[in-house]
Structure formats: structure tokens, C-alpha cells
Amino acid sequence: MDTNGIKDLKVREKQEVDLSVEQTRPGLVFTPDVDIFETENDIILLADMPGVKAENLTIDLRENVLTLSGYSDDEENRDTSVLISEYEVGKYYRQFNIAEVVVQDKIDAQLSDGTLRLTLPKVEKAKPRQITVKTA
Secondary structure, eight states: OOTTSOOOOOOOOOOBOOOSSOOSSOSOEEOOOEEEEEOSSEEEEEEEOTTOOGGGEEEEEETTEEEEEEEOOOGGGTTSOOSOOOOOOOEEEEEEEOOSOBOGGGOEEEEETTEEEEEEEBOOOOOOOOOOOOOO
16 A cells, blocks of 8 residues: 555556467467356356457357457557557467356357456256146
8 A cells, every 4th residue: 555545556467378289370378357247147257358359259168168269469550660569469368167057049248348248147947846736
């Protein structure tokens, strides 16, 4: 904390992933920062992937493993001379084991301002019910 009692903000650098597989595309590979929330009906994942466009983003869920993969490039600045460069471009990659069973055809993914919002609806649990016995 500083002397005014206000907490100092610390900039967190992008973290590069150490992948054990060989990449076919050269460049850095980053781990996107995520927040994961759970409601009674959904799992909601927010992932920071600045510079990634929807067409460069892949979301895959198979055998309870959720994989996020995307890349950002510097195509907007290809015809310019770089004066200062602090923004790093590269690939984003992260995997999660999903413990809950989700309804795959109702998964919703929205990408806005570099943030991916992924809503994974949980399978509705069987509701207990009384079974009426009929006589024949």
C-alpha cells in the first residue's frame, strides 16, 4: 500500500505457456487469464484474449476437456514503422477439465473487446418424483 492507504496497482505481464508439443506456427504462446463462475444452471468462463478475432478462435469440448485456442497478429501495423512496441502478439492456449456434464448444443460463446464469455449450461439433474402404482 502507498502512504494514502490506496493499494498500488501492479501490472501483470503476459505469461508464456511451456508447451510439450511442437508448434507449426512460429511465435509466442500465452496463457489467457480467466475467471470461472458457477451458477445453479451454468458454468461461466471469462478469458482475456486481446487482439484475437472470432475467426481466429477455436473452442473445443470433448471428453470433458475444454480447449481454448486463438491467435492475434499484428496485421493492422504491417505497413508502418515501429517506434515503440510493448504489445506482444501470439497464440493463446488453455485447457480445462470440466467436472460437470454440460449441454453441448446450448453452449454460448461471445467475444467482445478481447474478452471471451463462454456459457456452459449444465445438464438438468433428474428431479425426484412420486410414482403412482396402478392396480390391474
